Amino acid sequence: MSGQRRSLVEVKNLKKYFIESPSLVSRLIASRAREIRAVDNVSFHIHEGEAFGLIGESGSGKTTTAKLMLRLIEPTGGMVLFDNGRDITALDEKNMRIMRQKMQMIFQDPYESLNPGMRVFNLISEPLLVYKIAPEAEKRRAVIREILETIELRPPEDFMYRYPHELSGGQRQRVAIARALVLKPKFVAADEPTSMLDVSVRAGILDLMLDLKDKLGLTYLFITHDVALARYMCDQIAVMYRGKIVEMGEAEQVIQKPLHPYTRALLTVVSGLQGFWDRIESVIVDKPMDRRGPYAGCRFRFRCPLAQEICVVEEPPLREIENGHFAACGFA
Amino acid sequence: MLWRRLQTQGLEGDYVALIEVRDLATYYFTSKVTVNAVDGVDLEVGKGEMLGVVGESGSGKTTLALSILKLIEPPGRIVRGQIFLNGEDIVPKSEDRMRHIRWKRISLIPQSAMNALNPVFRIGDQIAEPIMEHEQASKREARQRARRLLELVGIDPEREDSYPHELSGGMKQRAVIAMALACGPEIVVADEPTTGLDVMVQAQILGLLKDLQRKLGLSMIFISHDLPIVTEVCDKIAVTYAGKVAEYSDTQSLFERPLHPYSKGLMEAFPSVKGPRRKGGSIPGSVPDLTNPPTGCRFHPRCPYAFELCVKVEPRLERVLSRRFSACHLEAR
Amino acid sequence: MGRPFEPPSLRHILGTNDIGQDIFSEIAYGSRISLLIGISAALVSVFIGSMVGLVSGYFGKLVDSFLMRLVDIILVLPFLPLMILLAAYLGPSFLNVILVISALIWARPARVIRSQVLSITARGYVEAARSLGGSPLHIIFSHVLPGILPLILAQLVQAANLSILIEAALSFLGLGDPLEKSWGSILYYANVRGAFLTGAWIWWVLPPGLCITAVVLGFAFTGYALEEAANPRLRR
Numbered sequence: 001m002s003g004q005r006r007s008l009v010e011v012k013n014l015k016k017y018f019i020e021s022p023s024l025v026s027r028l029i030a031s032r033a034r035e036i037r038a039v040d041n042v043s044f045h046i047h048e049g050e051a052f053g054l055i056g057e058s059g060s061g062k063t064t065t066a067k068l069m070l071r072l073i074e075p076t077g078g079m080v081l082f083d084n085g086r087d088i089t090a091l092d093e094k095n096m097r098i099m100r101q102k103m104q105m106i107f108q109d110p111y112e113s114l115n116p117g118m119r120v121f122n123l124i125s126e127p128l129l130v131y132k133i134a135p136e137a138e139k140r141r142a143v144i145r146e147i148l149e150t151i152e153l154r155p156p157e158d159f160m161y162r163y164p165h166e167l168s169g170g171q172r173q174r175v176a177i178a179r180a181l182v183l184k185p186k187f188v189a190a191d192e193p194t195s196m197l198d199v200s201v202r203a204g205i206l207d208l209m210l211d212l213k214d215k216l217g218l219t220y221l222f223i224t225h226d227v228a229l230a231r232y233m234c235d236q237i238a239v240m241y242r243g244k245i246v247e248m249g250e251a252e253q254v255i256q257k258p259l260h261p262y263t264r265a266l267l268t269v270v271s272g273l274q275g276f277w278d279r280i281e282s283v284i285v286d287k288p289m290d291r292r293g294p295y296a297g298c299r300f301r302f303r304c305p306l307a308q309e310i311c312v313v314e315e316p317p318l319r320e321i322e323n324g325h326f327a328a329c330g331f332a
Numbered sequence: 333m334l335w336r337r338l339q340t341q342g343l344e345g346d347y348v349a350l351i352e353v354r355d356l357a358t359y360y361f362t363s364k365v366t367v368n369a370v371d372g373v374d375l376e377v378g379k380g381e382m383l384g385v386v387g388e389s390g391s392g393k394t395t396l397a398l399s400i401l402k403l404i405e406p407p408g409r410i411v412r413g414q415i416f417l418n419g420e421d422i423v424p425k426s427e428d429r430m431r432h433i434r435w436k437r438i439s440l441i442p443q444s445a446m447n448a449l450n451p452v453f454r455i456g457d458q459i460a461e462p463i464m465e466h467e468q469a470s471k472r473e474a475r476q477r478a479r480r481l482l483e484l485v486g487i488d489p490e491r492e493d494s495y496p497h498e499l500s501g502g503m504k505q506r507a508v509i510a511m512a513l514a515c516g517p518e519i520v521v522a523d524e525p526t527t528g529l530d531v532m533v534q535a536q537i538l539g540l541l542k543d544l545q546r547k548l549g550l551s552m553i554f555i556s557h558d559l560p561i562v563t564e565v566c567d568k569i570a571v572t573y574a575g576k577v578a579e580y581s582d583t584q585s586l587f588e589r590p591l592h593p594y595s596k597g598l599m600e601a602f603p604s605v606k607g608p609r610r611k612g613g614s615i616p617g618s619v620p621d622l623t624n625p626p627t628g629c630r631f632h633p634r635c636p637y638a639f640e641l642c643v644k645v646e647p648r649l650e651r652v653l654s655r656r657f658s659a660c661h662l663e664a665r
Numbered sequence: 666m667g668r669p670f671e672p673p674s675l676r677h678i679l680g681t682n683d684i685g686q687d688i689f690s691e692i693a694y695g696s697r698i699s700l701l702i703g704i705s706a707a708l709v710s711v712f713i714g715s716m717v718g719l720v721s722g723y724f725g726k727l728v729d730s731f732l733m734r735l736v737d738i739i740l741v742l743p744f745l746p747l748m749i750l751l752a753a754y755l756g757p758s759f760l761n762v763i764l765v766i767s768a769l770i771w772a773r774p775a776r777v778i779r780s781q782v783l784s785i786t787a788r789g790y791v792e793a794a795r796s797l798g799g800s801p802l803h804i805i806f807s808h809v810l811p812g813i814l815p816l817i818l819a820q821l822v823q824a825a826n827l828s829i830l831i832e833a834a835l836s837f838l839g840l841g842d843p844l845e846k847s848w849g850s851i852l853y854y855a856n857v858r859g860a861f862l863t864g865a866w867i868w869w870v871l872p873p874g875l876c877i878t879a880v881v882l883g884f885a886f887t888g889y890a891l892e893e894a895a896n897p898r899l900r901r
Contacts, residue, residue: 057530072796100798112789115808126807127797168618179797198388199557199601200634203614225531232603232610255605269535270560270605284532303532 005047008083008219009069009187014042015077016064037295038064040243041078043318046187046236051213051220053234053251055227055266060240062223066189069221070103071096083186101131104180108192110172114164120148120175121160127183147178152208170201174208181212189221194229206233227270231255239263242299245318249325259327261304298329306331349416350519350551351400351438352376356413358392358399361406365623369395369408371575374649377519377551377568382541384566384583385555386598390619392575393555394443397523400553401440402430418518435462439512441522446504449496455507456482456492462514481510484547486540502533506540513544519551526561538565560602563587571595574620574630577649581656591658593635629661637662670865680868682851683858691851692873698847700880702759703829706766710828711821714771715813718778723786723805732775739772748831752840759842762835766828774820778813785812819891826884833877848873 016039039061046052056062067073069080071088079089088099107113114123124144134140141160148156151174164172173193180188190209194202210233213220222233230237231251238248239262247260258264265283287302290312294302298316301307310330318328353375360367370392377383387393398404400415402422414421417438422430434440442448450458459481460474469477479489485506496504505525512520525541526534542565544550556562562569562583569586571579571594579592590596597615617634620626626633632642641661649659671681679688721732748769755761785791785808794804835841836849837856851873860866 057532070796072792097798097800100796105793105796107789107793109789113793115790117811126794126799130798130800130803170618176793179793183797198619199559200388200597200615201618203601203603204616205614207614226603227531228603228605231605252609266531267605269531284536 005049007045008048008050009221010043010045010081010085011065011069011078012043012081013078014039014065014068014075014080016061016068016073017076037243039068039075040295042240042243042245043078044238044245044248046219046221048186048219049213049217050236051210051222051234053222053224053230053237054240055224055230055237056240057225059242061243062240063191065240066105066191066221066223070100070105070189072105101183102185103187103189104183104185106173106176106180106188106190106193109196110169110176111164111196113176114172116164119161119163120144120167123164123175124148124178124182127179131183133183143182144178147182150181150212151175151178153178168201169197170205173197173205177205177209177212181216181218184216185218187219187221189223191223192225195224195226209233227255227266239266242294244299244328245326246300246329247325247327248318249322253322253325257325259321259325259332260300260329261306261331262300263327265303300329348379349376350379350381350418351553352414352416353400354414354416356396356399356415357411358395358404358408359411360395360408367622368575368625369622370399371625373413373570373572373575373577375570375577375580377553379518379551380545380549381568382545382552382554382566384562384569385553385572386557386559386562386569387555387572388557388619390574390622391572392622393557393572394523396572397440397521397553397555400521401434401438402427403434403440432466435466435517436515437517438519438521439515439517441508441512441520441525443523444528445508445525446496446501446528448508449504451496454493454495455487455499459492459507459510459514462511466515477514478510481513482507484513484544485510486536500533501529502536505529505533505537509537509540509544513548513550517550519553521553521555523555524557525554527556527558534561541565559598560604571598574625575622576630577657577659578631579656579658579660580649581653581658585653585656591652591656592631592660593637593662594631597634629659670863672865673868679872680865682854682865682869683860688851688869688872691846692848692876695846695848695851695873696876698845699829699832699849699877702762702766702832702847703825706763706770706828706832707821707825709763710767710769710771711774711817711824713767714774714820714824715778715817717771717775718780719782719805719809719813721775722779722782723801723809729779733779736772736775739769740776744769748835749838749840752835752838757840757842759845762832762841765835766831769831770824770827774817774824777820778816781813781816782809785809815891815894819888819894822884822888822891826881826888829877829880829884848877 018036018038020034020036042065054062054065064073068075071080075089079087082088082099083102088096091099121144124147125140128134128140128143134143144160145156148159153159153171153174167175193209194205197205212218222230224230234251236249237251237254238245239254239260240246241262247254247258247263254263255267258267268283282305284303285305289302292312297312297314301311304311316328316330318326321327321332353373356370356373357368358370360369373396375383385393385396395404395408399410404410410423413423415423417433422433449455456475456478459478460471463469463474463477464471475492479492482489482492487503487506499507522541526537529537538561541552545552554562554566563586566583568582570577571592573594579586579590579595586595590599601614615634620630628644629642629647632638635642647659647661649657652658667677667681667685667687669681669683669685671677673680677687677689679692682688682691717732721729748765751765751768752761755765791804791808794808799807832841832847833849833852836847837852839853841847841850852870855866855869860869
């Protein structure tokens with residue numbers, strides 16, 4: 001199915017390495033600066049109209065990848081091609097800002113992403129003003145009224161002049177969604193949009209997002225640590241571990257038939273099988289760091305129950321095991 | 333009275349209620365409003381049992397945890413109810429007496445426990461501290477016991493001299509668990525012990541807690557908003573909403589057939605990796621304002637089954653089946 | 666005009682100075698100058714300080730390093746000698762006094778504003794504004810400026826306070842504008858013309874001193890109150 005739709009976003013060999021900014025003293029003492037490979041040679045594409053999930057725990061590089069894709073941080077290497085293959089990593093500031101209209105982000109924390117001193121009307125006006133859309137207040141009010149209806153904050157007049165602290169968490173996140181959508185973008189990256197909301201409110205937001213995807217023809221990048229959530233929201237998923245993609249494919253396939261030991265471990269843990277704790281050792285181990293460092297061989301070898309000699313020496317490439325289902329493991 | 337009710341039902345085996353909470357209410361009195369954080373809660377935990385207390389924000393679960401340990405500070409106050417620890421009501425006890433009870437008989441793993449570790453002291457010392465204080469042990473003895481505790485929770489005792497920042501999130505959590513167990517309590521109250529940890533680490537900590545329950549015959553009150561993990565490790569679950577208990581039953585039954593509409597909604601709100609992909613489980617509206625809770629049943633504004641009685645009369649927690657209790661007018665019909 | 670060194674009476678409420686001028690009217694006119702200099706210097710210095718703080722905090726890196734080193738130098742140099750040096754070098758005039766004061770006190774507001782700018786730019790809503798496509802100018806006007814405005818106000822009051830004191834000190838040392846009578850210069854003349862040798866100091870030195878003290882205290886308390894109100898913790 002995905003083969004028929006065109007690729008909207010392509011990530012090619014994306015890298016982001018952080019150097020621990022050494023002070024003068026530590027530069028003199030340490031023999032070499034510590035490099036953190038947050039995102040290390042990541043490649044994938046997202047088709048138009050698709051919901052692509054990036055799954056991983058903390059330190060996996062999933063949020064960094066999203067920010068790189070929207071160029072909120074500059075990549076150390078690789079490129080991001082958007083909409084007809086334009087390399088957005090090569091654009092200058094001015095053109096990048098124009099491009100941003102098409103690619104928006106919904107942040108994790110609805111309490112932080114909205115300026116507490118601004119009312120809903122001004123918050124949603126902000127993107128419009130930045131792009132000089134509907135500069136007259138009256139026209140803007142109409143646009144805002146419409147979008148408030150879309151995100152189900154009814155009646156719109158009631159919500160338009162409220163401050164963020166007068167809204168619940170779920171309502172704030174809806175406003176954040178409105179801000180992202182008012183520019184009619186093509187691509188929306190959502191970074192754990194419900195993890196800071198109450199459980200009973202989450203499904204509402206997620207259903208809204210799914211609904212809007214169909215209604216407005218959006219393409220999503222959905223970032224989460226929750227495999228079950230990814231299954232709920234996404235068509236395609238990629239599992240990340242320590243900066244690399246370890247498994248990728250159609251959501252249902254990856255989840256029902258995980259190939260990589262890390263994915264298997266993740267799924268064992270969330271499957272809701274009582275007594276899994278007794279079998280924890282069989283899916284995840286804890287080996288100490290060795291001299292060759294964390295970036296030699298397979299990243300997962302320190303926690304993999306199947307790790308062998310070859311895993312220390314060779315980094316397994318991400319290869320297609322079955323139709324559209326990729327895994328980076330020699331034993332998949 | 334829960335305990336009596338259970339007793340007369342003839343539960344087999346020795347059901348020894350270690351902690352029994354009856355009609356507990358804790359309110360916060362601020363100059364402007366009064367927040368009825370916990371407003372009439374009944375529950376109990378048996379010896380060697382793990383009780384899960386599930387609730388979202390505003391359910392009162394943290395206040396409940398602190399109330400049981402009598403750690404509520406002004407402007408909060410326990411306004412009514414009883415907390416029986418081995419048959420003895422601790423609510424009227426003085427702070428002095430409580431100091432003897434806390435940590436020795438009942439201890440707490442607070443929320444964001446990993447951040448509760450003092451960054452300037454070594455973990456060995458931090459675990460030894462309650463031992464020295466509550467049991468008048470010497471530093472050497474206490475340190476020795478601390479080492480054994482570290483082993484018990486799965487940390488290499490060699491690391492007793494590490495500082496908290498040298499430990500991973502999971503290890504810090506283990507250290508905090510060791511601290512809670514330092515004086516050998518009968519029951520531990522854990523407030524969101526795995527929240528904020530990675531999936532894998534969560535599983536390991538849950539495994540550890542379950543292990544400790546078995547090994548030490550430890551009782552536990554496990555407080556969390558995460559219903560799936562609570563169903564994994566707990567024997568009984570109390571689902572709380574807006575300061576009250578909505579449903580109280582053994583885990584298996586709750587999992588198979590939740591009685592209260594809120595429990596049902598909550599179960600459906602968690603997507604799963606098995607079974608149908610999309611169930612559509614959001615509960616409309618949001619958690620009520622505790623300074624001005626809805627009349628009658630607190631859940632009625634969001635309940636798909638609400639009828640006139642629900643708006644007027646607050647349902648009491650009633651026994652529905654032999655080991656299941658629900659606070660809903662539906663069951664009474 | 667009355668007789669020299671007249672003690673307070675109904676005609677001259679605070680008596681007269683060495684050449685028979687009414688001290689009360691001197692103080693009344695002097696207040697104009699003291700306050701004018703104080704407020705002008707405050708406006709100039711806080712404006713400079715805020716600009717520096719804003720640019721430094723928002724753009725960071727080299728610009729920040731450079732500007733903050735400048736700020737450090739000013740803060741480290743001994744205040745009194747610097748003040749005297751500058752005033753003596755520039756020469757005594759109304760405008761120069763304002764210049765000297767501003768040059769001395771712009772550094773602290775710069776640091777304070779920079780801190781606040783740093784904390785604002787680290788907030789989630791600034792990152793959100795960037796992702797929306799906001800240019801630095803947009804972010805500065807929509808988010809940073811509204812965020813630092815209360816703090817600027819508080820800094821203005823504190824700067825005015827300091828300015829009045831410095832002006833008084835300068836004038837007392839005779840480095841102020843000899844043509845304009847300010848409270849400080851009243852004290853200068855009092856000192857130089859032997860007020861302390863006679864009993865005249867009671868009505869010649871005390872009143873201007875008390876006025877300075879009162880104004881300084883008043884500004885100080887207002888400044889504290891404003892700073893509290895500007896405290897973002899109280900937002901909500």
